[in-house]
Amino acid sequence: MIPPVWVQLKALPLTLNGKVDRQALPxxxxxxxxxxxxxxxxxxxTETVLADIWAQVLEIERVSIDDNFFxxxxxxxxxxxxxxxxxxxxxxxxxxxxxxxxxxxxxAVEVTTKDASSEIGLTSPKNNSYELLLPELKxxxxxxxxDSIVDIYELTPIQKGILFHSxxxxxxxxxxxxxxxxxxxxxxIDAFAEAWQQVVQRHIILRTGFY
Numbered sequence: 076m077i078p079p080v081w082v083q084l085k086a087l088p089l090t091l092n093g094k095v096d097r098q099a100l101p102x103x104x105x106x107x108x109x110x111x112x113x114x115x116x117x118x119x120x121t122e123t124v125l126a127d128i129w130a131q132v133l134e135i136e137r138v139s140i141d142d143n144f145f146x147x148x149x150x151x152x153x154x155x156x157x158x159x160x161x162x163x164x165x166x167x168x169x170x171x172x173x174x175x176x177x178x179x180x181x182x183a184v185e186v187t188t189k190d191a192s193s194e195i196g197l198t199s200p201k202n203n204s205y206e207l208l209l210p211e212l213k214x215x216x217x218x219x220x221x222d223s224i225v226d227i228y229e230l231t232p233i234q235k236g237i238l239f240h241s242x243x244x245x246x247x248x249x250x251x252x253x254x255x256x257x258x259x260x261x262x263x264i265d266a267f268a269e270a271w272q273q274v275v276q277r278h279i280i281l282r283t284g285f286y
Contacts, residue, residue, distance in 0.1 A: 078103075080148065114139045121166065121183040128160045129179060140180040144173065155235040161186065170239045225279060238285060 080103045088099035114137070117123040122140050129138040133147050144154075154173040161168040166186045176182040213221065230238065237250050275281045 113141070115141055115180075117179070119183070121186065122179050124164050124166065125161065125179045125183055125186070128157055128164065132156045132160065138179060140183075141178050144177045149173075151239055152232055152236045155232055155239065171243065174243070220284075223282075225282075230285070234285075 082101055082103055084101075088096040090096045117126045117140055126138045126140060129142075129144070129147070130136065132153055133149060135147060138147065149157075151170070151174075154170050157173060158168050158170055168182070168186045172182060172185050176185050212227070216224070240247070241250055
């Protein structure tokens with residue numbers, strides 16, 4: 076809930092009736108976090124790759140190897156983008172590592188010494204075709220569901236962020252919503268069940284599971 080960018084003003088712009096003129100406020104995007112004053116350049120190829128990716132995703136000119144990910148405007152969604160680009164560059168990284176090792180210097184040691192394949196991956200293989208992914212995941216999917224699979228595809232950035240937080244803090248329950256309705260009227264249960272089944276069959280998202 077902490078804003079990633081703070082804009083300092085000498086005074087708030089006001090309308091003629093003395094209220095804050097929101098239309099006159101400068102756009103927060105115009106003020107980007109900057110790297111630390113004591114800039115330290117990358118010392119090896121791994122740090123160079125990570126620093127370039129951080130700068131690209133965080134949309135800043137350069138990143139010191141001692142800069143803090145969150146202080147530069149990083150968040151859970153941006154961490155997913157960084158992990159994807161790091162893996163595409165031939166290194167191994169996970170969102171959990173991004174949150175644990177908040178500088179390029181510390182992260183560089185982890186991505187070069189740890190095998191991230193044992194972590195729960197939030198990115199899919201480069202080829203997302205159903206035919207290639209199904210054999211890979213077949214032993215993870217209940218046998219009674221195999222024949223009913225329609226497609227397999229990568230999560231959206233928002234879904235990846237939600238999944239990351241759900242796995243990182245499984246006891247939180249932040250993204251679990253349950254609503255109960257009491258119907259005080261005559262209800263044809265069979266007709267209701269059939270109608271709901273029609274809705275489920277029509278919209279694939281209602282039959283979607285997450286691996």
